[in-house]
Amino acid sequence: MNSPNLPDLETRLRTIEDKLAIYELIASHPPSADTGHANYTLSVYREDGVFDRGPTLDGAKGARDIAAFIQRPEHDDAIRGGLAHFAGLPLIDLRGDVATVTSYLMIVHLDHEGEPRELPNHGVSTGYRIHRAVVNRWELERHDGRWMIAKRTLLPVDGSANHQDLLRKGLNDLHLA
Template sequence: MTEVLENRLRAIEDKLAIYELIASHPPSADTGHAAYTLSVYDEDGVFDRGPTLDGAKGARNIAAFIQRPEHDEAIRGGLAHFAGLPLVDLRGDQAIATSYLMIIHLDHQGLPRELPNHGVSTGYRIHRTVVNRWELERRDDRWIVKKRTLLPVDGSAIHQNLLRKALDEKYSF
């Protein structure tokens, strides 16, 4: 009985740690906090942004993405990454987490609108919605990112296959 409870508690702790890791990505990306990226990616980690965007290999190169002048310009323009709750598939010291991410920014060309008790805003625009596959490994009692695949939700088979794969692997269909 004790071993069963310990295993259940370990699974809960693992999922919470993975949720926190993924939930920390938007604040780090939206502030250009490269030290966070360096701390969560494997030194040989992979950031695969699909067939239409450049990617990177290695924690330092991945962290460099959020230090680009273009990224800083996006941050200053009102960039916000909005993450959905991930589907987590625990596999001992390995895990796969699949999630959605919306890239939102302040709509500088929108018409000013007032919302009672919330002031005036030109609104926000959803720039892109993507699917993420986070391939994770437990190391020294913490989870690190071995590979992150990010694909645009564009109606293509490639992003739908990534989502299907997550369900098939998690639930063994």
């Protein structure tokens, strides 16, 4: 028998399934960006989706324009140069058919100018360089049984109040749920 304060098993299972689907959606971003898989990006953004990259980088509106980011020749150059998007574990605030996700992302690339170093059993490498660390706020909606990105806001971790406010908002949303 369920305690009056515990949701029923079906509700709890639905929450677990939703969070797993959201984890998979957020975890798919680095491999899709690092392979230039524009069709995948197109499939996970709402048609009217928004990609806000903050005040210093260009953004996009609409799934096609968002997918076009990873079709740019410059992005292909970055991929061929050893680009890697490295994501942190996301914080999920789930409320029915909408969710907000707060996460970190590092953009890392092969350091072609680094000094070659050998690591036993792992070969020689010039190392990698962290190009940028950012905070993401993903606003998701469930449509036809699957989670899709309605808006993604990306801000650099630069010591400003902007990125800290984005992080606080993620914590506050979760705490107020």
